[in-house]
Every structure is written in C-alpha cells, then in structure tokens.
Amino acid sequence: MRKYIKTMLIEIKLVFNYRFSVMWNSTMLVVPLLGYTFLFKKLFSQDFSFGDYELNTIFTYYFWALFLYTIVPAYAWSDMADNIESGSICYFLSKPYSFLLHYYFQILGASILWIILNFLPLIPFILFFHKLFIFPNLKDLLIGILFFIISYNLALIFGFILQLTTFYIGKPYGYFSIYGWIIGLLGGEIIPVDILPKFFNHLPFRFLYFIPSKGFMGKLENIHILILEGFLYIIIFGFILYLLWKNGLKKYTTFGG
Amino acid sequence: MRILRYIFKLFILNLKKESFFRSSFIMDLIGNISWVLIYFLFFKIIFSNVKSIGDWNESLIYILLGSSGIIFSLFSALCNYGAGSISSLVRNGTIEIFLLKPVPAPLFILFRFASISHLLSLIPPSIIFIYGVSNYGNFHILNFILYLISIFISFFIYSLLHLLFGLLAFKFVEVTPLFFILGDFADLGKYPYLIFPKALQLFFFYIIPILLITNFPVLVYTGKYYFLILQMLVLFILILLIYILFPIGRKIYQGTGTYKG
Numbered sequence: 199m200r201k202y203i204k205t206m207l208i209e210i211k212l213v214f215n216y217r218f219s220v221m222w223n224s225t226m227l228v229v230p231l232l233g234y235t236f237l238f239k240k241l242f243s244q245d246f247s248f249g250d251y252e253l254n255t256i257f258t259y260y261f262w263a264l265f266l267y268t269i270v271p272a273y274a275w276s277d278m279a280d281n282i283e284s285g286s287i288c289y290f291l292s293k294p295y296s297f298l299l300h301y302y303f304q305i306l307g308a309s310i311l312w313i314i315l316n317f318l319p320l321i322p323f324i325l326f327f328h329k330l331f332i333f334p335n336l337k338d339l340l341i342g343i344l345f346f347i348i349s350y351n352l353a354l355i356f357g358f359i360l361q362l363t364t365f366y367i368g369k370p371y372g373y374f375s376i377y378g379w380i381i382g383l384l385g386g387e388i389i390p391v392d393i394l395p396k397f398f399n400h401l402p403f404r405f406l407y408f409i410p411s412k413g414f415m416g417k418l419e420n421i422h423i424l425i426l427e428g429f430l431y432i433i434i435f436g437f438i439l440y441l442l443w444k445n446g447l448k449k450y451t452t453f454g455g
Numbered sequence: 456m457r458i459l460r461y462i463f464k465l466f467i468l469n470l471k472k473e474s475f476f477r478s479s480f481i482m483d484l485i486g487n488i489s490w491v492l493i494y495f496l497f498f499k500i501i502f503s504n505v506k507s508i509g510d511w512n513e514s515l516i517y518i519l520l521g522s523s524g525i526i527f528s529l530f531s532a533l534c535n536y537g538a539g540s541i542s543s544l545v546r547n548g549t550i551e552i553f554l555l556k557p558v559p560a561p562l563f564i565l566f567r568f569a570s571i572s573h574l575l576s577l578i579p580p581s582i583i584f585i586y587g588v589s590n591y592g593n594f595h596i597l598n599f600i601l602y603l604i605s606i607f608i609s610f611f612i613y614s615l616l617h618l619l620f621g622l623l624a625f626k627f628v629e630v631t632p633l634f635f636i637l638g639d640f641a642d643l644g645k646y647p648y649l650i651f652p653k654a655l656q657l658f659f660f661y662i663i664p665i666l667l668i669t670n671f672p673v674l675v676y677t678g679k680y681y682f683l684i685l686q687m688l689v690l691f692i693l694i695l696l697i698y699i700l701f702p703i704g705r706k707i708y709q710g711t712g713t714y715k716g
Contacts, residue, residue, distance in 0.1 A: 225639040233643045237508070240650040246505040379489045389497055 201295065202303040209307030217315055224319040227268045234260045235327065249393050255415065257330040259390055262342070262411035265320065267387045269312045270349055270406060271305045273374065274357030279364040282450070291447075298358060298443065305354065334414050341421060342414030348428035349410045352402065355435045356381070362439065365446030381406055402431040461558050466571045491524035491580045494645055509649040516647065517587030518676060523644040523669035524580025526609045532573035534614045537565040538621035539634045545624045545708060554705065561701050565618055588676075598676050601683055605672035608686045613641075613668050615693040622697070625704030637663070644669035664689055 235257055242253040251259065278301055281287045290297040324331050334342060360377060363370045382388050384401050386408025391398055398404070405428050412418045498520060502513045511519075541564060544550040553560045553567075588594065620637060623630045640663050648656050648666045659666035667689060671682040 225636045229639040230642050233646055236650045236652075236655075237646055240508055241501070241505055244505060244507075248501075248504055376489060379493055383493050383496075388493060389500060393500060 202299050205300055206303040206307035209304045210311055213308045213311040217311070224268070224316050227264050227316060228319060228323055231260055231264050231323070234264075235330070249390070251390070251393075254330045254332055255417075256390075257327065258332040258415055259411055261320075261324075261331060262414045263387050263390075263407040265316065266346065266349060266407045266410055267382070267385075268316050269309060270353040271309060272353040272357050272381055272406065273377075274354060274361050275301060275305060276361070276371070277301075278358070278361035279369050279371075282362070282364040282446075283369055287450075298439075301358070302354065309350070332415060334416065338414060338416035341416070341418065342410055344425070345405070345410035345413040345418075345428065348425070348432065349406050351432050352405050352428070352435065353381075355432065355439050356406075358439050359435065359442060362442045362446055365442070365450055386411065402435070405431060458558050458562060462562070462566050462569065465566060466569050469568065469570050491520065491528075491583060494520055495583055508647055511647045511649065512591075514587045514591035515673060515677070517583050518591060519587075519647060519669060519673045520645055521580045521582075521584025521587055522606060522609075522672045524583065525577055525606060526613060526668060526672075527641060527644070528573075528576040528580055529606075529610045530613050530617075532571070532576065533569045534565050534617065535570075535573075536568045538614070538617035539631060540564065540567070541621035541624040542629055542631050546628050550708065561618055561697055564621070565614060595678070598678055601680060602672050602676040605675040605683050605686060608683070608690050609668040609672055612664060612686065612690050612693060615690070615697060616664070618697055619693060619700070622700050622704045625707045640665050661689070 238248075238253055238256050241248070248256060278297075281290070281297075287297060290300060360370055360373070363373075381403055384391070384394075384398055384403035385406035386404055387406075391404045391408040409418065409424060409428070413421075418424060495517070498513070498516050501508075502516070506512070508516065541550070544553070544564070550560075553563050556563055617634065617637065620630060620633045623633065640659075643659065644665045646666075648659070648670045651659065651666070656666065661667070667686065671686050674682045
C-alpha cells in the first residue's frame with residue numbers, strides 16, 4: 199500500500215505546480231452558479247414554485263451540486279485509455295503494481311488539491327450571497343461528507359468502466375459528451391432529481407451529486423437505507439469493473455508500447 | 456473569393472479525415488447536440504411552474520435557446536480549437552507555416568479545424584428555434600431575414616473574440632485557460648439578459664459580449680432592429696482590434712520555424 203500512497207503524494211506535488219490553472223478552472227463552477235442564482239432570483243420574485251425548493255434552498259442545492267460536479271472524478275483519467283491503446287499498460291502489468299490502484303491513488307491525490315483550490319474562489323461568492331446560503335451544521339456536514347465519499351468512489355468506478363471500454367471499442371472519447379450529459383441530468387447537476395419524474399429517483403446516478411448535496415443541506419430521509427443502497431451500487435459496479443478488467447486483459451494483444 | 460474557396464477546401468479535407476473514425480464521430484456529434492435538448496427539458500420544467508421570465512414568455516426563451524445553440528454549434532463546427540491552437544503554435548515555433556500562406560493568417564488559423572459534418576449539430580437547436588417561432592406567432596419575413604444576419608454577426612463576434620484572446624499567446628504563450636473561461640461564460644448565453652443586474656448586463660453586452668451574442672438576435676427577431684446596429688458596431692471594433700493587434704503580436708513573436716513535433 200505504501201507505494202500507492204507515494205503515488206498519491208507525487209500527484210499532490212504535481213497538481214500543486216499547476217495550482218493557478220486549477221483555480222482558474224473554478225469559473226466552471228462559479229459562472230453556472232451565477233446563472234442559476236439570477237435565474238431563480240428572478241423566478242422567485244414572480245409567482246413561481248419549484249417542488250419543495252425556495253430561493254435559499256435552490257441556491258444552496260446548486261452550490262453543492264456544482265461543487266461536487268467539479269471535484270468528483272466521473273471520467274477517471276484519459277491516461278488510462280491512452281495506456282491501453284498504446285500498449286504502455288505493459289509497464290504496469292510487468293510489475294507488482296496494480297494499474298487500477300495506481301490510478302485510484304493518483305486521482306485521489308489530485309482530488310485533494312482540487313477540493314481545496316476549487317473551494318477557495320467560492321469563499322467570496324458565499325460571502326456575497328451569504329443571505330441565500332444555508333450553512334450546514336456539524337451533523338449535516340458529516341452526513342454530506344459520508345455521501346460524498348460514496349459519490350466519489352461510485353464516480354471513479356463509472357470513470358474506470360468508461361476508460362476500460364478501450365479494451366473493447368478503442369478510445370471512448372466520442373462517448374464522453376453523452377456520458378457527461380447523462381450524469382449531469384440524472385445525477386442532479388442540471389436539475390434536482392426530485393423535480394424529475396419519479397422513475398429517475400431510483401437510478402444510481404443520483405448518488406453522484408443529488409444525494410450528497412441533499413446530505414449537506416440536511417434534507418435526506420431514510421439515511422441508513424441510502425447508505426446501504428450507495429454501498430450496494432459500489433459493489434455492483436465494482437464487480438462490473440472487475441469483469442471488464444479481467445476479460446479485457448484476456449483478449450488484449452499488444453507489443454508492449 | 457479566393458479565401459472562401461480556400462476555406463471550403465479546408466472543410467472538405469477535414470471531412471475526409473473525420474470519416475475514418477465514424478462511430479466515435481457520431482457519438483461525439485450526438486454528445487454535442489444533447490446539451491441543447493437537456494436545457495430544453497430544463498426550461499420545460501421551469502415553464503410548467505411559471506408563465507414567463509420577466510416579460511420573456513416561453514416561446515421567446517426557446518427562440519433564445521435555439522439561437523444560442525445555433526451560434527455555438529456554428530462556432531464549434533467551423534472555428535473550434537482554431538484560435539485556441541495559437542498557444543501551441545507559438546510555443547512550438549510553427550506559426551510561420553501560417554504566416555507564409557497566401558491567405559490572411561488569422562482567418563487560416565481560425566478555420567483550420569473546420570468540420571462540415573459537425574454542422575449536423577445545427578439540427579436540434581434549429582428545431583427548438585422553429586418550435587419557439589411557431590408558438591410565438593407573428594412571423595414577419597423581414598424580422599426573420601434580419602435575425603439570420605444577426606445570427607451570423609453573433610457567430611463572427613464570438614469567433615473573433617476567441618481570436619483576440621488567442622493573440623495574447625504572442626506575449627504570454629500559454630493562454631489556453633482563457634478559452635475554457637470564455638466557454639464557461641458562454642453557458643450564461645442561454646438566459647435572457649433581464650435576469651442579471653444592470654452592471655452584469657453591461658459587462659456581458661460589451662466587455663465579454665456573451666449576452667449580446669445570444670440575446671440580440673432574439674431582440675432583432677421581435678422587431679427591435681437597432682440591436683443589429685449595436686452588433687455591427689461591436690463586430691467592427693473586434694475586426695479593427697485584430698487588424699491592429701495581429702501585426703504587433705507577430706513582431707513580438709520569436710521563432711526559427713524549425714520545430715518538428
């Protein structure tokens with residue numbers, strides 16, 4: 199395990215070198231949030247209802263959902279597909295070193311810095327809109343963090359599955375946009391899932407952004423069942439990932455990069 | 456005319472290249488068009504709870520959504536990555552290749568990744584636009600013609616804005632994050648300008664003119680023709696800026712033109 203921790207620490211150092219670029223990327227979070235904020239401000243100033251949401255709850259919801267959207271690694275890393283296609287995966291396979299664990303810890307290292315660097319530009323934003331933002335109490339914060347951990351692992355498994363399809367269909371870049379819109383819509387980044395028809399409230403994607411956001415807001419019911427459901431999805435999709443990896447390696451042919 | 460012929464030839468060559476990777480290309484295309492459909496759904500849900508946003512009714516919002524989809528799809532098909540590639544051209548010292556051609560280098564760079572096949576992604580936003588127009592009623596052919604002119608001006612403003620940002624690469628080399636930021640700002644284009652406070656409206660009309668690009672064609676369609684004049688003015692200023700700044704950037708640039716990537 200120590201070698202993977204080392205990988206993670208190296209990645210933290212690497213990302214830190216690009217800290218200003220990462221902070222610039224926070225416009226991906228701040229700009230859409232600005233759009234949603236002013237849209238709903240205008241709507242709620244009229245005769246408007248939106249499920250159980252009010253202006254401050256919808257603002258807080260989008261705040262968390264968009265924050266999670268920028269830090270949860272739902273695509274994993276495209277290096278994985280590149281390594282499979284080029285044959286460089288052999289460098290991993292010929293050593294006592296797991297390809298998947300390598301990327302798990304590398305992305306984890308990067309994520310730690312993403313979380314910090316993406317949150318910093320949000321502080322002035324929260325201060326400016328502090329009347330709209332519902333600050334979580336300690337209990338909600340812990341529940342939110344617990345569901346964030348589930349979301350993070352589930353997203354990473356989805357991302358790994360996406361990247362491992364390279365074994366079967368070549369580089370999956372063409373599918374990225376569609377996948378992105380599916381998780382954006384069904385995960386709750388674009389519209390809160392409880393506003394969508396009932397059927398969408400039972401899909402695993404809602405664990406990516408919707409459930410953790412609701413957790414931070416203290417608006418979750420049946421938390422124990424949701425935790426179980428979340429872990430069940432991790433096991434199911436983890437097993438699919440395992441099958442894709444094993445079968446992919448069996449049919450894989452390369453000259454070694 | 457020679458320039459147009461050249462750009463058309465470039466489109467055909469790129470189309471041939473794309474046809475080698477058909478399945479990935481088709482999925483990419485579907486992915487590109489899906490955003491506009493998802494936001495159509497978003498506004499459908501919004502309008503199931505409200506009659507209008509300010510004085511913009513549902514039909515106008517779909518005209519806006521369709522228009523912004525058309526403009527950004529046009530950009531994505533014809534100019535995507537073109538201006539953004541100036542950074543790597545400057546860094547690698549390969550921009551001389553473009554300066555030596557008998558066509559204006561800024562246009563060559565802007566259109567070099569043009570893709571005719573990606574024009575297919577114009578279909579969904581066009582359908583949403585037609586849906587909006589049919590519900591809005593009150594169709595006037597003059598409004599429609601001026602609207603089309605306004606759309607093309609918006610497309611050129613958005614493309615030249617990218618080019619203007621790209622010129623900064625002559626001085627700072629790595630300016631790629633600026634294009635991501637501009638792309639993020641483009642996300643605001645699907646909203647009617649009136650939701651924003653006055654200061655932000657002015658900022659997004661005349662500094663980073665995302666709201667001008669998407670909202671003005673809709674306003675022209677509703678008969679407010681003077682917005683077309685404002686658009687032409689902004690376009691003229693951008694052309695002038697690029698005309699002045701490109702030679703300055705070229706003077707700042709240093710390279711031997713011998714890099715082999």
